[in-house]
Amino acid sequence: MEALVSPQWLADNQAIRDIVILDATLKKTMNTANVTTGEVIPGSVFFDLENTFSNPDSPLPHTFPVLSSMSSLLASIGLTPESVVVVYDQQGVYSAPRVWWMLKVMGIQNVYLLDGGLPAWKEAGFEVSGNYTFLGAKIAGHFCGQPKQIVDKTSVSQNIETSHFVLVDARPAARFNGLQAEPRSGLRCGHIPGSVNIPFTEVLTGGKYNSPELLEYLFAQKGIVNPRKLVFSCGSGVTACIVLLAAYHAGFTDLRIYDGSWAEWGACNETNAVITAE
Known part of the structure; x- marks a missing residue:
């Protein structure tokens, strides 16, 4: 399955498909030189890689959460095993591939990465928003984790x-x-x-x-x-x-x-x- 999608693909499909857009920006790496702050793709849900989706009990940074808890964590931001997901970050390509991989590990088949991230979206002339979207929690589905x-x-x-x-x-x-x-x-x-x-x-x-x-x-x-x-x-x-x-x-x-x-x-x-x- 193709992993990368363009801004045009996302804009076209967002209007006709139920797509969950995840902003996977790793917040602590952000700086004014190469990250756009305060602007996100409209409809984006924030995927907190630094905190929520890293194991808090691990002494190591960014460790994959305990698999048994991941279903409820993903459901808490509105994801199900059947979700169609597009992941991006505000730097272009930096932390979003990590989230793409994590979702693949959890068995979500229809997950894509926005090639070029937010900078490519803006360069293509599409509008931005100043706020994230909250989809509401889902009932945790049966995610098939692949440890x-x-x-x-x-x-x-x-x-x-x-x-x-x-x-x-x-x-x-x-x-x-x-x-x-x-x-x-x-x-x-x-x-x-x-x-x-x-x-x-x-x-x-x-x-x-x-x-x-x-x-x-x-x-x-x-x-x-x-x-x-x-x-x-x-x-x-x-x-x-x-x-x-x-x-x-x-x-x-x-x-x-x-x-x-x-x-x-x-x-x-x-x-x-x-x-x-x-």
């Missing part, structure tokens, strides 16, 4: 020896290579042994995804071709989803997230946990 799409540290550790999957790190090259300090205090520098670096900025041009052909070529340059099983990581599991969605757009199908990402691995003191300045 196998969430990979833990034990599986990543075992993969160093088994190479059962390709681990793709979406952080900038300088951080991956241990040449730049991590933005979160207390984390070591470097990368997980055996991982491949595809910075999330390399899959985008002008705040939108590159074509499937260019993305397939990018992955091939890194030695990754179908039908390899791919697991993605980053700093906290957000930008990893940008590259995961790029892989989906390029035709890869077996895609998962190491949810602890570097926030977990970089804090670990196990021997051979990190390669630095390679």
Whole structure:
């Protein structure tokens, strides 16, 4: 199923279909340089990734909520398993892919990402609103959560020896290579042994995804071709989803997230946990 939709597609279909539009902007990352504040796509519901939809009991940032609670959390913002959902963020493409992935994990089939986000919507000349919409809570439906799409540290550790999957790190090259300090205090520098670096900025041009052909070529340059099983990581599991969605757009199908990402691995003191300045 195609994952990306254009502003024109959303405008045309919003008038004839019951579409839930989610603003997935990660609020704490917002700044006046690259985020439009106070403007949203009309009819948008706010998806609070920073608070409501991150596990409050986890010491790690942006951890996927407990699956048993996700049905009621999604229902609280008006979603059902049958919902048709379009996700966007105010930066273009940043946190929205994380929410796209989360909804896919929960078994929502008809979920799309607005390529280019709010900037693309405005550039296309469509109107904006100053307020979010509240749809009202739904009765929690039977969401078919798929926990196998969430990979833990034990599986990543075992993969160093088994190479059962390709681990793709979406952080900038300088951080991956241990040449730049991590933005979160207390984390070591470097990368997980055996991982491949595809910075999330390399899959985008002008705040939108590159074509499937260019993305397939990018992955091939890194030695990754179908039908390899791919697991993605980053700093906290957000930008990893940008590259995961790029892989989906390029035709890869077996895609998962190491949810602890570097926030977990970089804090670990196990021997051979990190390669630095390679």
